[in-house]
Amino acid sequence: MRGFISLLALGIGALAAPSLPAQQISPASLPAPAATPVPDTLRLGERTDRMTVPVSIGPHGPFPFIVDTGAERSIMSRELAGYLKLAPGGDARLFDFTGPAEVSTVKIPSLSAGSLGTPAMEAPQLLMANIGAAGVLGIDALQGQKVVLDFERRRMTLKPARRHASGDIVMPAQPGTGQLIVTQASYEGKPIAVVIDTGSWLSVGNGAMLRLLKRAPKSYGRAVMTSVTGRSFSADFVVVGPIRIGTARFDNFGMVFADVPPFARFGLADRPALILGMSSLKLFGRVELDFANREVAFTLPRAQIDFHEVCRSAAAVCNNFGMR
Incomplete structure (x- = not known):
């Protein structure tokens, strides 16, 4: 065994x-080895x-x-x-x-x-x-890399991390885990831990974070989330606030609440915590993830964001996003 x-x-x-059939990978679509590095x-x-x-x-x-x-x-x-x-x-x-x-x-x-x-x-x-x-x-x-996500230019840079991260907001990541977890964040004025997760579209908060609310959030409908193993779970899509990450404030923050297993795996089952997904990360103009120096940096967007479009693509159930 x-x-x-x-x-x-x-x-x-x-x-x-969406289904991506196997025939999309064929000899015709398989490029020859590059003569020079990508x-x-x-x-x-x-x-x-x-x-x-x-x-x-x-x-x-x-x-x-x-x-x-x-x-x-x-x-x-x-x-x-x-x-x-x-x-x-x-x-x-x-x-x-x-x-x-x-x-x-x-x-x-x-x-x-x-x-x-x-x-x-x-x-x-x-x-x-x-x-x-x-x-x-x-x-x-x-590991050992610096990942720079430039949403305004729609490009990503991968390179060895030789210098510390730079941006409008620079925060150290909590040691002891492979993921980047920052603690300079708050919800309802109380501290929360934030896991940076580019693989998740929606942001997910745990039950401990939900209990910080002074009143139950309004549901804008059920969001169904499918994992990489094909299994699904659903949760109410809500808009809450204010959430602060460093000095950035989200007045109306779209997310779901669910005590999903990763929180326990990160040691965050009983601690208010948020898995920060792409629908939230894309509100910044640039995000720098430094795995070598354990730092996360956010750069605020230069242009006004269409928050209504962000909401429609996030879950098609809410409007009136805002960040300041």
């Missing part, structure tokens, strides 16, 4: 990820409103992978693993927003994106329809 490894994958969308600055694509970057598997690719700063391990789609004829690995117990699941893994010769490169690894293989892309680039590949 093969042993189990324990890992975490947080990626969720506001709705089930540049450090990569154009951001979109799959289920999450970011994708081109990732090469050994000499093959690149393929669109979601960047998930909440996932402990990188993930490969079964379709891509089958097309590349990757060898099977051991079994793994994967934790996502719905709890543990036993999954199979494949052996990957290497992952590369820009200057980022990894040695050979074993990665869980999951259905492309549930992942929302050909794979997921997790924090096992991002």
Whole structure:
């Protein structure tokens, strides 16, 4: 019997990820190995409103992978693993927003994106329809790197972290976890911990954070979230505030509340905490994630954000977002 490894994958969308059939990966769509390295600055694509970057598997690719700063391990789609004829690995117990699941893994010769490169690894293989892309680039590949998400220019920079993060708001991340967790944040004037998760579209607060409310929030409808393993859960989409992250204040903040398993895995089950998803991160003009120096930096947007459009794409159930 093969042993189990324990890992975490947080990626969720506001709705089930669209089906991406295996025939999208074909010999015609498989680029020849590049003669020169892929540049450090990569154009951001979109799959289920999450970011994708081109990732090469050994000499093959690149393929669109979601960047998930909440996932402990990188993930490969079964379709891509089958097309590349990757060898099977051991079994793994994967934790996502719905709890543990036993999954199979494949052996990957290497992952590369820009200057980022990894040695050979074993990665869980999951259905492309549930992942929302050909794979997921997790924090096992991002350690030692600085990830700069420039939403205004729609580009992402991956490079070794040699200097500290810079921006309008710079905060240290809590030590002891692979994820970046910042504590210079508050809700209803009380401190909260914030997990930076680019793999999740909606932001999710735990029950301890919900109990800080002075009154029950108004529900704008149910949001159904599907995890990378294809399992779903639903929760009321609400608008709350004020939430402060550093010096930024969100007066009307769209999110859901649910005591999902990752909070316990982060040691935050009984502590007010928020998993900050892409619908909230994209309110900033730029976000810098420094895994080497354990820092997070936010740059406020130069232009006015269309908060109504943000709400429509987040859950299609609310309006009147605001940040100041």
